[in-house]
Amino acid sequence: MQPSTKTVSRASQNPFMENWDIFKRNKMALASFWFLIALFAFALLAKFFTQVIVIFDPHTVRLAEKFLPPFSAYNQAFTPLQNAPLGHIYLLGTDELGRDVFARMLEGTFVSLTVGFVAVGISFSVGVFLGGIAGYYGRKRILFSTVDSLIMRFVDVMLCFPTFFLILTVVALLPPNIYNIMIVIGLTSWMGTARFVRAEFLALRDQDFVQAARALAIPEMRIIFSHITPNALAPALVSATIGVAGAILTESALSFLGFGVPPPFATWGNILSDGKRFIFDAPWLTFIPGFTILIVVLAFNLCGEGLREAFNPKLRKRI
Amino acid sequence: MSFILKSLGERILLLVFISIISHAIVHLAPGEPSMVDPANPRLKAEDIALIRDAFHLDDPIHVQYFYWLRDLATGQLKSFKDNQPVLKKIWDRFLNSLPLFILGTILTWSLAFPIGIRSALNRGSVFDQTSTFLSYALISIPGFFLSYLCLIFVVKTFDVSVIGVQTFGMENAPWINQFMDKIWHLTIPSLMTAVGGIAILSRYVRSQMLEVMSHDYIRTARAKGLPEDAVVYRHGLRNALLPFITIFGLTIPSLIGGSVIFEYIFGWPGMGRLGYEAILARDFPVILTLNFISAVLVLIGTFISDLLYAVADPRIKL
Numbered sequence: 001m002q003p004s005t006k007t008v009s010r011a012s013q014n015p016f017m018e019n020w021d022i023f024k025r026n027k028m029a030l031a032s033f034w035f036l037i038a039l040f041a042f043a044l045l046a047k048f049f050t051q052v053i054v055i056f057d058p059h060t061v062r063l064a065e066k067f068l069p070p071f072s073a074y075n076q077a078f079t080p081l082q083n084a085p086l087g088h089i090y091l092l093g094t095d096e097l098g099r100d101v102f103a104r105m106l107e108g109t110f111v112s113l114t115v116g117f118v119a120v121g122i123s124f125s126v127g128v129f130l131g132g133i134a135g136y137y138g139r140k141r142i143l144f145s146t147v148d149s150l151i152m153r154f155v156d157v158m159l160c161f162p163t164f165f166l167i168l169t170v171v172a173l174l175p176p177n178i179y180n181i182m183i184v185i186g187l188t189s190w191m192g193t194a195r196f197v198r199a200e201f202l203a204l205r206d207q208d209f210v211q212a213a214r215a216l217a218i219p220e221m222r223i224i225f226s227h228i229t230p231n232a233l234a235p236a237l238v239s240a241t242i243g244v245a246g247a248i249l250t251e252s253a254l255s256f257l258g259f260g261v262p263p264p265f266a267t268w269g270n271i272l273s274d275g276k277r278f279i280f281d282a283p284w285l286t287f288i289p290g291f292t293i294l295i296v297v298l299a300f301n302l303c304g305e306g307l308r309e310a311f312n313p314k315l316r317k318r319i
Numbered sequence: 320m321s322f323i324l325k326s327l328g329e330r331i332l333l334l335v336f337i338s339i340i341s342h343a344i345v346h347l348a349p350g351e352p353s354m355v356d357p358a359n360p361r362l363k364a365e366d367i368a369l370i371r372d373a374f375h376l377d378d379p380i381h382v383q384y385f386y387w388l389r390d391l392a393t394g395q396l397k398s399f400k401d402n403q404p405v406l407k408k409i410w411d412r413f414l415n416s417l418p419l420f421i422l423g424t425i426l427t428w429s430l431a432f433p434i435g436i437r438s439a440l441n442r443g444s445v446f447d448q449t450s451t452f453l454s455y456a457l458i459s460i461p462g463f464f465l466s467y468l469c470l471i472f473v474v475k476t477f478d479v480s481v482i483g484v485q486t487f488g489m490e491n492a493p494w495i496n497q498f499m500d501k502i503w504h505l506t507i508p509s510l511m512t513a514v515g516g517i518a519i520l521s522r523y524v525r526s527q528m529l530e531v532m533s534h535d536y537i538r539t540a541r542a543k544g545l546p547e548d549a550v551v552y553r554h555g556l557r558n559a560l561l562p563f564i565t566i567f568g569l570t571i572p573s574l575i576g577g578s579v580i581f582e583y584i585f586g587w588p589g590m591g592r593l594g595y596e597a598i599l600a601r602d603f604p605v606i607l608t609l610n611f612i613s614a615v616l617v618l619i620g621t622f623i624s625d626l627l628y629a630v631a632d633p634r635i636k637l
Binding site: 028153156157159160161162164165166168169170172173245249252253256257269272276279286290293294297298300301302305 | 333336337340341344345452455456458459460461462463464467468471579580583591594595598599601606609610613614617618
């Protein structure tokens with residue numbers, strides 16, 4: 001980095017602001033970041049308007065008005081007035097049961113994001129927990145081997161499974177249920193986080209501030225969770241951003257094979273996999289969810305990559 | 320030598336754990352082969368008991384594990400679904416998957432390297448920015464969605480069929496037509512399986528090349544007056560290649576897991592689809608053996624890449 005007045009003034013700021021300034025320089029990542037913030041707001045609004053105050057009802061069936069292309073007007077001759085879409089227009093068309101695709105996509109936004117975030121939340125917690133234990137208690141011995149090598153061998157075992165095939169097996173055997181899908185995706189994707197966190201813990205374990213905390217006889221659990229963990233989380237959080245993208249893709253792939261989130265819930269994945277049967281007659285049923293997934297996952301990936309560059313000083317040098 | 324023995328031993332231990340875990344997952348989850356067709360009125364309670372008995376489903380789970388292990392070792396393992404030997408079934412499907420995998424791998428590696436190297440050498444150029452954005456887009460698109468787009472495009476533009484191994488009714492066509500037909504049927508699915516790999520791998524190549532090209536010995540090589548090609552390929556690329564040995568070992572499980580969706584879309588009778596069908600039919604021996612084989616493949620892959628690493632990098636002593 002070239003020394004400039006800007007860098008000098010930045011040194012006095014806190015590390016978070018410094019990283020944020022670096023993140024801001026990556027225009028695409030910044031745009032994706034604001035896009036995602038807008039999307040979360042949108043998802044919450046959508047949840048509100050499809051379930052609490054029902055303005056868009058994704059479940060209304062209007063058999064007389066099925067397969068209408070986007071922007072078609074609502075026709076009062078076919079459908080009673082209380083089933084009319086908002087503004088009397090089908091913004092994104094209707095599907096094979098005459099349901100409003102716009103309303104379904106709105107509902108799906110919330111559900112798909114929930115699946116992504118809960119799955120990543122699970123994998124993140126498991127990864128941080130196991131990685132932290134392996135890193136902190138690594139030298140302790142249980143029976144014939146150290147804690148560290150025990151946990152890391154388990155990570156190796158998990159890495160040897162063909163992940164998608166394993167998810168498919170478990171999801172197919174368990175009763176179809178949105179919670180099972182989140183849990184299974186979460187429990188098969190924590191290995192990367194565990195490795196990151198372990199490496200961070202190994203580096204932090206012997207630092208002076210940890211020694212100081214030990215010297216003060218602070219309980220070990222508090223050292224681990226309130227002294228070391230906050231310092232070890234940055235790289236894991238960044239990889240979690242990209243993990244959300246992966247979870248949304250996995251969910252859509254499962255839906256495609258018929259093992260996705262079951263019907264009362266609409267997700268982008270199952271709108272797409274229902275729509276693909278009508279790809280020639282009603283292409284919008286495939287293209288709208290398909291491109292939505294593409295754009296949202298792309299935003300997660302670009303944002304995550306930008307964060308990774310900003311929060312990793314080693315990569316930053318190369319920019 | 321002792322390193323080889325030690326890592327072999329470690330891997331066999333891993334394999335045992337993997338097989339135990341996958342056995343436990345499959346057997347502890349609800350849903351049994353005898354329950355696949357509960358609506359069938361001809362299936363009486365005593366028939367179900369007979370089926371359960373024949374498949375050892377009433378035994379404790381560890382006994383079932385040893386039955387499975389014994390049958391696998393002696394090659395006697397039979398599929399629940401059609402009573403065919405499992406190993407033969409998998410071998411047939413493996414031969415079908417292999418061309419797809421080989422062509423996909425060749426496409427991935429031969430496209431990812433030139434793209435990655437070029438964008439590393441011209442960092443910040445239009446080419447670099449386009450390829451960066453494109454590779455993110457290709458990672459982000461659901462594979463099956465892209466396949467559908469590609470299918471419609473190919474069928475509408477070139478008017479060829481690409482579903483299945485070959486077009487139905489082509490058996491008596493002249494060999495040149497048959498050959499072209501096969502090429503079409505093979506290329507599109509392998510291209511689809513390769514797309515994600517190309518995107519990811521070219522990013523790796525780019526960052527690896529950037530790292531290597533910033534070293535002092537590259538500056539020294541330039542200062543010596545070496546031609547740019549020699550600097551890039553002999554001094555740069557050769558040193559950037561090391562991590563890819565490991566990555567190559569890790570791509571092998573995609574032979575089963577990664578290909579489920581593509582084989583399903585393109586009607587390709589490979590291992591991924593065998594797995595999918597086995598899951599639908601609760602065909603435990605096939606599911607378990609596929610998992611097991613894929614784990615074996617991963618372990619062989621990482622073992623070979625460890626060995627190659629030691630050969631290629633003199634800093635690592637066996």
